[in-house]
Amino acid sequence: MTKELEASFAVIRAAEEVGATKEPNAALHLQLAKEQTERARKRFADGDKEGAQRLLLRAEADANLAVALARTEQEQKDARGAMDRVNELKSSNK
């Protein structure tokens, strides 16, 4: 259980590091991941080891989704910026 819990925390930290808290959709999944991790801990404490493990897998899936969403959002922003720069360059040369 400790191992799964650590894995879940690791992905949650990764999501925070890539800026998931700043992007609404990613922040939502990050929050879900945290809540499910907490619920898993309680379940484990209640003796439901299997249920706790599945909750940790859900939490990890949400955290991974938060990472992907945060990264994608940043890449899309960068792409828009790059295209804006091209358009600006082209229009300045007209």
Add this chain to the structure above:
Amino acid sequence: MNRGILYVVCMVSGTLVACTPYVPQELADARRVYSDAAHGPAMANAPAELHKAEVALAEAEKAWDQDPRGERTRDLAYIADRKARAADAIARGAVAQRNIENAQQDFNRTQSQIIGQQQRVIGQQEQAITQEGAAVNEATRNAAAAESARAEAEQRAQNADERAKEAEVKLSKLAMVSEEPRGMVITLSGSVLFASNQAVLLPDAERRLDEVAKALLATKERKIVVEGYSDARGSDTYNLDLSRRRAEAVRAYLVSRGYDPDLISAEGMGKARPVSNNTTAEGRANNRRVEIVVKNKGD
């Protein structure tokens, strides 16, 4: 209950709608999200992530098959849903990444084109400056050449004037020279040039005319009129003819010494314009003469 058995039971009872198996919301969502991802950019841009979602969904389906209402089924469907969403997000990220690369290439290409255009414009401007400089140099050279030509012409004119003055000085030693409105007039005595009633130059006259010719050749660009004059004795016809022939003889001699025949003409004037009284022998001798008129410059 196994889904196959469920279908058989429903078919026998004839209530297919009522027997439609229960599908948890999580599984319904997972199926839809996976289907969307599989038909979206994930197939091409995140195939590995999509495959993980597919495996996760298959596991959820298997769980549903065994226990449609079970918590495990819902959890596995939930996980499949998240994996499908992640696959879609990763694919969109890959597309965005490619757009960044394309935009960067487009930026570099456009920048190169702009630099190229600017270099061409600069090149054209430099060429124009070079051409302008060449034109200025040429104009300067032309101006210098024109100035040189003008100075040369001025020098030539000055030289010609000097030669003319020198000629005039020389001629003044050989004959009587006077400046008149019609030009410089060199008067040679008829008795020095010709025997009486003859129009053939005497040997001594030729020597004297040689000197005159040398002096005149210094001003050979001027027009010359050789005028023959007689005294008043004899008929006008005879005097005109004799004076004309004498003028012709002098002209021919000057031409033979190099004077341009187009610039020199001869006229017989007869007894016209006497310079002395025809009643005395001395006066008549003075009237028998040849005048070489060197026309003024430009006449």
